[in-house]
Amino acid sequence: MVSIQPEDFDAAAEYQALRDSGAGTGAIVTFTGLVRDSGDKPDVRGLYLEHFPGMTEAVIEDVIQQATARWDIREARVIHRIGHLELSDQIVFVGVASAHRGDSFRACQFIMDALKTSAPFWKKELMSEGEHWVEQKASDRQQADQWLDQDSDRES
Template sequence: MDYSVSVQQEDFDVATEYRALRGSDAGTGAIATFTGLVRDSGDLQGVTGLFLEHYPGMTERVIEDLIEQAAERWDVRKARVLHRVGELALCDQIVFVGVCSAHRGDAFAACAFIMDALKTSAPFWKKEITESGEHWVEQKDADLARSQGWEL
């Protein structure tokens, strides 16, 4: 299985990421992707942007481990996770998760698992920026429940 992980401040191009995943593996029959964006609400209303921090080195290792866990459960031929940090504006891309598999079921499941587990396992800290101030975001019970739903 081939995979890559990037944590970066720079934006990314979804089409470029898709083409890199697609490659020329004749055994790939499905590619599932997820792209997360900055929206105008979260814990607070009127969000104007986000600030994301991470634990360099550890963050990448945790994400690599999540990809490896996915590959133990599903047919993952190739995977790519890209997560941005730093200051982000409304509608900016935050995260890209892409998974190649022989079959769509495995691609969908592995992509969803990686994204759900990423939300609760990877050491990222997110601050919402609003016109009235800033607020560090706590882990959501719904995200934790989704992540725990994948446990065997």
């Protein structure tokens, strides 16, 4: 399930939907990203999130397919918000249900890392005076690239 939406989401409801993925589910990992008061610059007052409609959903569906091919996951849910967000608002949710924790932990982190470097979203930080587009971090690219070297980590 992939949803790109301006509205907030209910992480508890998403967790419940993952629980409802069947009696074979034994491990759920969820990640929620929030708007922080310092990013590229201090004194951030909020964010504006732009995206490329259509491609964004397709890229995230593809990332979930890659995770499904790599780990034994039963369900994955991804929600990403767009538009204006305030401090401490929820931005992104990734939840994965699997039989075992190793698959859930790894798939959740993989999806999040891949989303950050391949899904066409752009953040603009809004300050008390001015605004600026966030630059992609080398550390985010390295975090995503590490999965390219880990084709033998399916054991938990």
